[in-house]
Amino acid sequence: MANIDRKIKRNKKKQKDTQEILVESSDCCDALLMDRFKAFLTDTFMVMMPLMYFVSYVVIGSLAQFATNKLLGWSYILVPHIIITIAFWYYKGQTPGLKAYELSLVDATTGDRPSIFSLVNRYLFTTFSLIFILPLFVPYLNKKRKTLQDIVSNTCIKNTPNEN
Numbered sequence: 001m002a003n004i005d006r007k008i009k010r011n012k013k014k015q016k017d018t019q020e021i022l023v024e025s026s027d028c029c030d031a032l033l034m035d036r037f038k039a040f041l042t043d044t045f046m047v048m049m050p051l052m053y054f055v056s057y058v059v060i061g062s063l064a065q066f067a068t069n070k071l072l073g074w075s076y077i078l079v080p081h082i083i084i085t086i087a088f089w090y091y092k093g094q095t096p097g098l099k100a101y102e103l104s105l106v107d108a109t110t111g112d113r114p115s116i117f118s119l120v121n122r123y124l125f126t127t128f129s130l131i132f133i134l135p136l137f138v139p140y141l142n143k144k145r146k147t148l149q150d151i152v153s154n155t156c157i158k159n160t161p162n163e164n
Contacts, residue, residue: 042097122153
């Protein structure tokens with residue numbers, strides 16, 4: 001009888017250990033920082049550059065007029081950029097750059113789609129990090145390599161293998 005109890009306890013311990021490993025692997029950021037940076041650059045050129053061109057030459061008229069109305073021009077660029085980026089994150093979990101590098105944005109605790117509030121926080125803190133350069137070094141100060149925007153918005157960039 002004692003032998004059967006030991007076997008049952010061992011099996012329960014093994015199941016518990018495998019469940020803990022699954023939970024630990026599901027909540028970690030497994031995307032490489034370099035891939036995340038490349039995805040960011042890809043998004044900059046695929047989303048931001050067309051917006052800049054359209055606003056500079058179609059909406060405002062020329063680069064000279066854009067230079068005189070920088071605040072208005074940048075507001076015409078950033079507002080659509082915020083909407084487009086958050087829409088991609090919310091509906092697809094990926095921007096074009098994240099899709100190109102087979103990455104996706106998920107909620108760090110559940111692994112599901114993040115809330116709109118989390119996505120807005122993520123966008124704002126990404127902008128904050130780009131302006132004040134020092135927060136860009138946060139991933140090198142923690143084990144999970146999470147950026148400031150990941151920590152504050154409780155999101156995570158994960159690898160999503162191609163489903164062919």
